[in-house]
Amino acid sequence: MQATGETLQMVALATLLTAVFGLPLGVLLVTADRGGLAPAPGFKAVLGAVVNIGRSLPFIVLMVAIIPFTRLVTGTTIGTAAAVVPLTLGAVPFFARLVETALRGVDREVVEAAQAMGARRLAIVGKVLLPESLPGLVAGLTVTVVALIGYSAMAGAIGGGGLGDLAVRYGYQRFDTAVMIITVVVLIVIVQLVQSLGDLVARRLDRK
Template sequence: MTWDEMAPLLWENTWQTAQMVLWSTLFTALLGLPLGVALIVTDRGGLFPSWTLNRVLALVVNIGRSLPFIILMIAVIPFTRMIVGTTIGTAATVVPLTLGAAPFFARLVETSLREVGADKVQAAHAMGASRTTIIGKVLLPEAMPGLVAGLTVTVVALISYSAMAGAIGGGGLGDLAIRYGYQRFETTLMVITVVVLVVIVQLVQTLGDTVARRLQRG
């Protein structure tokens, strides 16, 4: 296969991977952030302590994190079909990507929020701040560097997950590597695909680290 033949394939599938990762990152943040906050505030000594709710949330998160992604993709096929009307392609892949990454990100959110000093929360209490105000004005802003770092780790994981999605027709660079690099023995294309994935991961990690450092200094 010549470069003129490979270039359009690489561009198309890189764009598909970018779409999968961007949309699933958005939905992962929308689901994982409040879930992580809920794990903290409902814990013993939290702002809204509830042992029962906390255990239920923890169980849901642990189940989501324990399933290998390739099994999760297959297990949620009926749900994916119900949501997007199909089980193949970029749009369909966003569903299992989100379901797989949201519990992972929720735990990272929980860890970041735990690192916020209790004295800051107590000071906000002493000044008469409500519990919801403490969450929005103290916990989340103070944990922002850790949240950005956690989101960066999650995005890198999503890139890896999106490559695995190619095994069931999810499109993207993983699908390209399987259909051409593996099944058609196009070794050169396989190597280039791996290089593209590595470059994307490096760019995401560098951007995330830079933003987190600036927030830390601020």
Template sequence: MLTELAERWDELGPLLFDGTYATLYMVGWSTLFTALFGLPLGVLLYATERGRLLPAPWLRAVLGAIVNIGRSVPFIVLMVAVLTFTRFITGTTIGPTAAIVPLTLGAIPFYARLVETSLREVGRDVIEAAEAMGAGRGTIVAKVLLPEALPGLIAGLTVTVVALVSYSAMAGAIGGGGLGDVAIRFGYQRFDELVLLLCVVLLVVVVQLLQSLGDLAARRLSHR
């Protein structure tokens, strides 16, 4: 197999490089948008619970239902269901840029729940101490809750990024590009086991690197 790889490297090298770049492009932008929208949604889920900073059971029920529905829809179904919205946002339904839309929509509710869980782990005594000093709700969130929960938030984002890598591979099934697209078009459809194996190896390497970086960041922040 190594001999075959060496013989075909001029053909496979650019193909795998482009696929890896497209995967990282999709995952990178999706992670950014997921953090931008998932973090405040998770804070709202936490804050609107009874006995929290901004108790609003009806709002929490609505947000919780939306998040649960978003998490329950299989990603491959979600990609097809939002094709019209994807075309409206990006002007196309194929390619890595188009895939960012369903990737983000699928990851936001997932990360929001992880954010809520991380915030729940912050001790009530810390919040009560801030309230005793006259801190407002916004100050408590920005200067107490989020800093205290930061290691958990980073760990949750790492889990989300790893999930996005697997989602991006599925996006290749409908022309989303990336390593998933390479595996399907050049591996599966052409019965090329070498291409399939290389795509799997590259995806594993990407996941391991991202997981290691996330774990390192979470550990360092937890020992501040």
């Protein structure tokens, strides 16, 4: 129960931070593109390259590479608080691309109608793009949470706590097969619940 609580805590906080930073990043990727609300091809190219670099790094490599930054932010490199830093940095570019995909699915005519009525760029983003793409955003966030659950298990392997730490220390190192099996089952149950809830919310928003 303690390990499960630590995993849920890590994933919840990392999800919140990912949404806070990833959503604006995805909006920038769309609005700065050619034909966007505020075209800036040079800025979009640089931003896109940074996002692609963040997505290309394997999570285990990212955790090790940013250990100094993690220590600077949290004052430690072990425990659930420290694990949130690499979890967030690993998920933000991933979620930003999903946000970009969802926003690109909005009917261009709806945006043009808002522009014709004199709506400002910020208003178009807040009252047209985001509401119209809400089902896709929820689906993208659900995929991100599922990915974070997997990342959190890897974070546990290097002292991040949670179910991953439990599986390594008490299951693998002590050759306790029962602990390994229970850990896997708990992770599967959590993923299934998150995915089912996310799908349900996305379907209801889509019907609205």
